[in-house]
Amino acid sequence: MNTHTSQIKFQKDLWDFYNMHGRHAMLWRQNTNSYNIVVSEIMLQQTGVERVEPKYIAFTSTLPSWHTLASSPNKQLLGLWQGLGYNRRALYLQKTAQEIVTIYNGVVPKNRTLLEKLPGIGPGTSGAIMAYAFNKPEVFIETNIRRVIIHHFFTDQTQITDSQITTTLQNIITDIQASHSPFSPRTFYWAMMDYGSYLKSQVPNPNKQSRRYSVQSQFEGSNRQLRGKVLAFLLTKPQASEKELLSLASSKQQHNNFIPILKQLQDEGFIQKHQSKFVLL
Incomplete structure (x- = not known):
């Protein structure tokens, strides 16, 4: 299948899906x-x-x-x-x-x-x-868009670069514009997002074929989890001691990194130490 033919088929698949299953009610689309x-x-x-x-x-x-x-x-x-x-x-x-x-x-x-x-x-x-x-025809990539492009245009390849995906996206947009069909970049990307979200539950993850693919670190027991716990605690109490905040740590990693995490939250402007207590800024 040549490039133009594959793009025509892709566009049909994309719009058929979006017209039937698009998430049109999302508030930021209204x-x-x-x-x-x-x-x-x-x-x-x-x-x-x-x-x-x-x-x-x-x-x-x-x-x-x-x-x-x-x-x-x-x-x-x-x-x-x-x-x-x-x-x-x-x-x-x-x-x-x-x-x-x-x-x-x-x-x-x-x-x-x-x-x-x-x-x-x-x-x-x-x-x-x-x-x-x-509603500008800019080319950009995020997880769902990457998934759609790889699934349709790079099925048998690995280590796919974002440059390849960007070029393919630009070619699709150019092809649609050249057809003189009404083109709304906003609606095109809504369709891409919805189709990509759908594919996530239908096929093995195409994004594993991307050079950028990495497995997200576990949240439970992470530094990120403890940061959230500290902020949530200080939203319910006007101030807290270091001991109170340390009691929120639930893993060895969190205990080991507790002091650096507090310093990081202070440096980023979330909290400050007032005498012996920590408070939200």
């Missing part, structure tokens, strides 16, 4: 203003849709704009973020809000280079923002 898109994209980094949806509702209801997010107290911000994990993303998101308010007068830049200068926004997230918020 409201595609740039604020809602950026919040949802940061939340969706390494966190599944099912966990994000209720948190997204509470977050955007409580902090509905860049200005309210920029001025939110840490306790409120982290309370809204609880359950999503990777709490550092919440601080990055607030710093992004502060820069958008102060540098860009509350308007998200429609420029990928400028987006990637904002805290916590890399190439994948900047591309998603350009596509979902501004």
